Amino acid sequence: MEIKKQADLIRPAWEERITELLGKMTLDEKIGQLHQVGPSPVGGFAVSLEEHRQMLADGRITQEEFDAFCSGTARDTQEQDVREGHIGSFLGVSGAEACDHLQHIAVEESRLGIPLLFGLDVIHGQHTIFPIPLAESCAWDEALWEKSAAIAAAEAAADGIAWTFAPMVDIARDARWGRIAEGAGEDSYLGARCAAARVRGFQGEDPSAPDRVLSCAKHFIAYGAACGGRDYNNADLSEQTLREVYLPPFSAALAAGAATVMPSFNDVNGVPSSVNTFLLRQILREELGFSGFTVSDANAIAECVIHGAAADRRDAAKQALAAGMDMDMYSGCYRDELKALIEAGQITTAQLDEAVRRVLRIKFAKGLFDHPYTRHRLTAAELAAHRAAARDAACASAVLLKNDGVLPLLLKTPVLLVGKLADCAGEMLGTWNIYGRAEETVSIKAALEEEGVLAGYLPCCGPDMPLDRDELTQAIRSETNTVIAVVGELADHSGEASSLCDIDLPGEQNEMLTALRQAGKTVITVLCNGRPMAIPNAVERSNALLELWHAGSEAGHAAADLLFGRAMPAGRLTATFPYRSGECPLYYDHPNTGRPLSPGRFSSKYLDAPLEPLFPFGSGLTYTTFAYDDLQCTADRQGIHAAVTVKNTGERAAKETVQLYIRDLVASRVRPVLQLAGFRQILLAPGQTERVCLTVEPERLAFYDTRMRRVIEPGDFLIQAGQSSADGLQQTVTVSADLAADYLRQI
Numbered sequence: 001m002e003i004k005k006q007a008d009l010i011r012p013a014w015e016e017r018i019t020e021l022l023g024k025m026t027l028d029e030k031i032g033q034l035h036q037v038g039p040s041p042v043g044g045f046a047v048s049l050e051e052h053r054q055m056l057a058d059g060r061i062t063q064e065e066f067d068a069f070c071s072g073t074a075r076d077t078q079e080q081d082v083r084e085g086h087i088g089s090f091l092g093v094s095g096a097e098a099c100d101h102l103q104h105i106a107v108e109e110s111r112l113g114i115p116l117l118f119g120l121d122v123i124h125g126q127h128t129i130f131p132i133p134l135a136e137s138c139a140w141d142e143a144l145w146e147k148s149a150a151i152a153a154a155e156a157a158a159d160g161i162a163w164t165f166a167p168m169v170d171i172a173r174d175a176r177w178g179r180i181a182e183g184a185g186e187d188s189y190l191g192a193r194c195a196a197a198r199v200r201g202f203q204g205e206d207p208s209a210p211d212r213v214l215s216c217a218k219h220f221i222a223y224g225a226a227c228g229g230r231d232y233n234n235a236d237l238s239e240q241t242l243r244e245v246y247l248p249p250f251s252a253a254l255a256a257g258a259a260t261v262m263p264s265f266n267d268v269n270g271v272p273s274s275v276n277t278f279l280l281r282q283i284l285r286e287e288l289g290f291s292g293f294t295v296s297d298a299n300a301i302a303e304c305v306i307h308g309a310a311a312d313r314r315d316a317a318k319q320a321l322a323a324g325m326d327m328d329m330y331s332g333c334y335r336d337e338l339k340a341l342i343e344a345g346q347i348t349t350a351q352l353d354e355a356v357r358r359v360l361r362i363k364f365a366k367g368l369f370d371h372p373y374t375r376h377r378l379t380a381a382e383l384a385a386h387r388a389a390a391r392d393a394a395c396a397s398a399v400l401l402k403n404d405g406v407l408p409l410l411l412k413t414p415v416l417l418v419g420k421l422a423d424c425a426g427e428m429l430g431t432w433n434i435y436g437r438a439e440e441t442v443s444i445k446a447a448l449e450e451e452g453v454l455a456g457y458l459p460c461c462g463p464d465m466p467l468d469r470d471e472l473t474q475a476i477r478s479e480t481n482t483v484i485a486v487v488g489e490l491a492d493h494s495g496e497a498s499s500l501c502d503i504d505l506p507g508e509q510n511e512m513l514t515a516l517r518q519a520g521k522t523v524i525t526v527l528c529n530g531r532p533m534a535i536p537n538a539v540e541r542s543n544a545l546l547e548l549w550h551a552g553s554e555a556g557h558a559a560a561d562l563l564f565g566r567a568m569p570a571g572r573l574t575a576t577f578p579y580r581s582g583e584c585p586l587y588y589d590h591p592n593t594g595r596p597l598s599p600g601r602f603s604s605k606y607l608d609a610p611l612e613p614l615f616p617f618g619s620g621l622t623y624t625t626f627a628y629d630d631l632q633c634t635a636d637r638q639g640i641h642a643a644v645t646v647k648n649t650g651e652r653a654a655k656e657t658v659q660l661y662i663r664d665l666v667a668s669r670v671r672p673v674l675q676l677a678g679f680r681q682i683l684l685a686p687g688q689t690e691r692v693c694l695t696v697e698p699e700r701l702a703f704y705d706t707r708m709r710r711v712i713e714p715g716d717f718l719i720q721a722g723q724s725s726a727d728g729l730q731q732t733v734t735v736s737a738d739l740a741a742d743y744l745r746q747i
Contacts, residue, residue: 004255006289014364018357024112029085030356031338033114037078038091038298038330059306061299085110088359089117089163091298091329094435096374099160107372114360115368119163119295122213123182123432124148126155128386128553129441131397132430132494132530133168133194135549137184138571138620139396140657140679142197148393149201151386154211157376159435162366163214165262165295167198169249170219174585175575176229178498181431181530181550183224185574186587186617188245189676189700192252199256207259208367210375217253219264219297221279222246226266229584231499234267240669240704242268251288259292259362263325265300272307274300275316280324292365293326293358302331313337318346326355387554394551394558400569400621401577402545406522408565408623409482414455416478417445418471418512419486420462421528430530430550431495440553444486444526447556451564455480460512463490467508476519483521484563485513486528487538491550494530503534503581510537517541526559532577536614547571569622570655570681572724577615582606588617588725589672596673618659618676618724624650624686631729633719637739640677640696644721644729648684657681660694661725663718665732668705674725675700694721698743701735710747712740 022030056063081087082105093099099118106116124130130148139145149167156164171191172180184194195217202215222242225235237246250261263273263280273279274296284290301320302313310316317337320328328334341347363369400407409415421427423445426438448454458475461467475483487509492498504510514537517523525542527533530550539545546569551558561567578586583606593604597611605611629645642660660678664671678694696719702712714737722728 004251004288006254006291009257009259009291009361009365011364014361017364017369018360021112021114021360022353022356025356027339027342029112030352031334032086033088033356033359034327034338035087035332035335036089036091036119036295036327036329037087079105082106082116083109085112085114086335087116088114089119089327091119093118094120094159094161096158096160100373103372115363115372117163117363117366117368118161119165120156120161121166121432121434122152122156122161122164123166123168124430125152125390125433125436125552126159126161127435127437128155128383128390129429129433129436130390130393131549131551132181133183134181134185134530134575135397135551136393137190137194137574138399139393140190140572140681141396142193144393144396145194145197146201147389149198150204151389153202153204153213154376154382155378155386156213157211158374158378160374161213162368163216163260164202165216165218166202167195167215167253168218169195169253170224171246171249172224172575173587174226174229175503175532175578176500176581176584177224177226178231178431178494178500178531179496180224180532180575181494184249186576187574187589187676188248190574190679191249195249195253196256199253199258203257203259207257207365208371210371214259214362214366215253216260216262216295217250217258218262220250220261220273220284221264222268223264223266229499231497232265236269239708243704247283254288254290259365261290261292261294262297263294263300265297265303267307267309272300272304272309274325275304275309275319275323277323285324291358292362293355294324295327296320296325296329296331298329299331301325301328301333314341317341321347321351321355326358390552391554391557391561394548394554395561395567397549397551397571398558398562398569399547399571399573400544401547401615401619402539402542403621404543406524406543407546407563409563411564412453413482414480415448415453415482415484416455416475416480417448417457417484417486418460418475418516419509420459420465421488422457422484422486423459424462425556427491428528428551428555430491430552431498433491436553442554442556444484444556444559447560448484451560461508463488463493463506463509465507467511472512472515476515476521481522482524483516484524484526485516485542486526487513488528489530489533491530501581503531503584505533505535505538513538513541524563528555532573532575534578534581534583534614536579539614565623568652568654569620570657572618572620572657572659573615574617576613576617579609579614580606583609583613586613589675591670592673612726616724616726619726620724622654624648624652624654626656626684626723628722628729631719631721631731633731633733635733635735635739637736637742638695639698639701639739640717640719640733640735641693642696642719642721643691643693645689645691646682646684647689648686651686653683653685655681655683656723658692658694659722659724659728660696661720661728662696662700663720664701664703664713665716665718667703667713667715669703671703674720676725698739702743712743714740
């Protein structure tokens with residue numbers, strides 16, 4: 001994907017005022033602007049005494065930090081440091097009263113009156129919790145992505161928050177990695193469109209507006225390529241892969257105006273991102289033209305010592321600032337070491353001023369110098385509208401993966417509900433729901449009770465609950481034949497520090513499904529989870545399978561809407577579901593091999609797993625059917641033009657996501673077997689036909705060659721249009737030398 005320049009964040013009037021401020025600031029005040037305070041060594045949430053002890057033993061925190069925790073020192077009320085200009089930003093402080101109290105000290109009582117910047121991980125909602133980002137990506141709907149981010153921004157802004165550490169735009173191709181829940185899945189093109197939409201939602205046209213917050217594109221870069229899907233692990237990959245797969249969503253986020261960027265914890269090709277000059281200077285600053293500021297992930301600068309990339313905290317601070325890391329999240333390395341480094345001549349005042357300028361620039365962009373206090377207030381009507389939007393988003397994000405014709409249920413069909421997760425409202429909120437309230441979340445059980453269809457509820461078992469065989473016997477003997485089984489994983493089974501080796505259903509949930517199916521029950525399985533799962537047993541034992549995900553505050557209502565046909569399932573997977581955990585990483589757009597997957601023994605496959613994934617990228621069902629016909633493709637100097645006819649051949653109106661894929665059949669570097677190149681959602685009534693036209697722009701045909709040149713090579717391209725990456729009509733078109741030459745001239 002092309003390098004897209006940062007949207008302009010520089011204003012001459014701001015720069016003039018910043019220069020004036022820099023001339024007045026002491027060395028300590030400058031360093032203070034680069035120092036962010038948080039409640040714990042892992043960022044914006046508290047950790048236990050046991051975890052603090054382990055961090056001390058691992059060398060991740062100092063004895064002083066451990067002692068401060070044990071003594072109950074409050075890390076979010078360091079008022080004297082604020083007064084003296086020694087803190088530039090807070091992480092984890094929320095609530096208009098608390099934020100405005102500290103802001104008053106900074107603005108009214110500090111020498112220069114520089115406002116504070118309050119940040120928080122508002123990942124998929126503040127109080128109204130939307131589906132996890134992976135789920136929302138399955139809606140394939142830019143308007144939805146933008147709207148949910150705007151609502152999260154409005155609620156966060158009302159709590160005094162000016163800055164969110166989102167969107168996470170990491171491409172994730174290993175379902176074992178817990179943080180796959182936070183992004184848009186495995187595809188760079190879809191991920192880039194989602195990233196831009198979320199930035200627009202958080203920041204709006206003007207991030208200084210009272211109801212908007214600054215965004216932070218994270219984690220720069222290739223965090224999703226962590227080895228083995230183990231969180232915080234190294235990423236070792238070619239520069240071509242880095243640029244073609246992992247960079248595009250960041251490029252799109254910056255082009256949309258993202259104000260800040262957070263580098264990743266891990267090392268990339270042997271150099272931790274926090275001190276990686278190639279990533280932070282050459283790519284981010286020079287190539288992408290980024291003029292906002294970078295902020296480390298929690299304690300990441302200090303962890304460069306543990307990486308073995310820095311001799312000590314002072315060395316880590318020196319390398320990080322020189323590499324282009326502007327703000328230090330929590331570790332205190334800048335606070336403790338920068339002054340001595342400058343006095344020793346190991347870093348220059350100009351380097352420090354450069355970082356401070358960027359932080360102040362974004363404070364001006366947010367309007368904090370003119371309006372430092374909370375200005376946004378939410379009405380009851382707005383909050384009600386937010387809940388309605390969350391319900392719509394949860395319906396749009398769900399993916400119907402199997403249906404033997406049992407769905408939708410007839411209204412008032414009596415159902416027996418099983419599974420502990422059916423009555424665990426808090427688990428529906430998923431990872432990163434800091435201010436989500438379980439008591440305000442609608443469980444699936446509560447929603448079915450509202451419907452008046454619940455013939456009984458038996459927990460039976462759950463992710464963390466052993467099978468209650470007495471309850472299972474009751475379920476089997478029940479006169480109610482239709483069983484809704486709610487299974488999956490807990491909220492903290494995915495997200496940060498929640499990588500798994502085995503991504504099958506945990507506990508004895510499979511045994512419960514097997515027993516119910518063998519008893520002759522009609523089993524409708526609702527899956528609540530934060531990652532793709534290896535669940536062939538659950539699929540086989542279910543008459544229908546609805547992937548609801550961790551769907552947020554309105555999860556229960558959305559489930560009922562979908563099961564009873566008031567809402568039509570329209571979600572399409574953005575991450576591949578494997579048959580077995582050991583197949584990971586598994587993704588659709590893999591390079592071809594000389595011995596591609598086939599039934600023959602000597603081919604690229606596992607002997608103990610099926611040839612195809614359990615559910616491929618882009619797949620999903622609804623309560624009608626669609627037929628594709630008459631794919632016509634042409635190529636000219638503007639790209640490849642594809643047109644296909646789509647007909648609703650069923651009896652219900654529904655949305656269809658028309659997906660267009662390409663494959664470069666012969667190239668100087670081995671290319672992916674397919675690449676998503678376009679998509680469009682259409683709504684068709686029963687029997688309605690629409691001619692859908694999509695254009696593949698030249699940029700989507702380009703790649704980095706063996707000499708790291710961005711090129712289009714003339715020749716044949718396979719075009720596929722259909723309902724998923726594994727299904728569609730195909731045609732071959734020829735890209736001319738003229739198109740390739742025009743592209744080279746333009747770049």
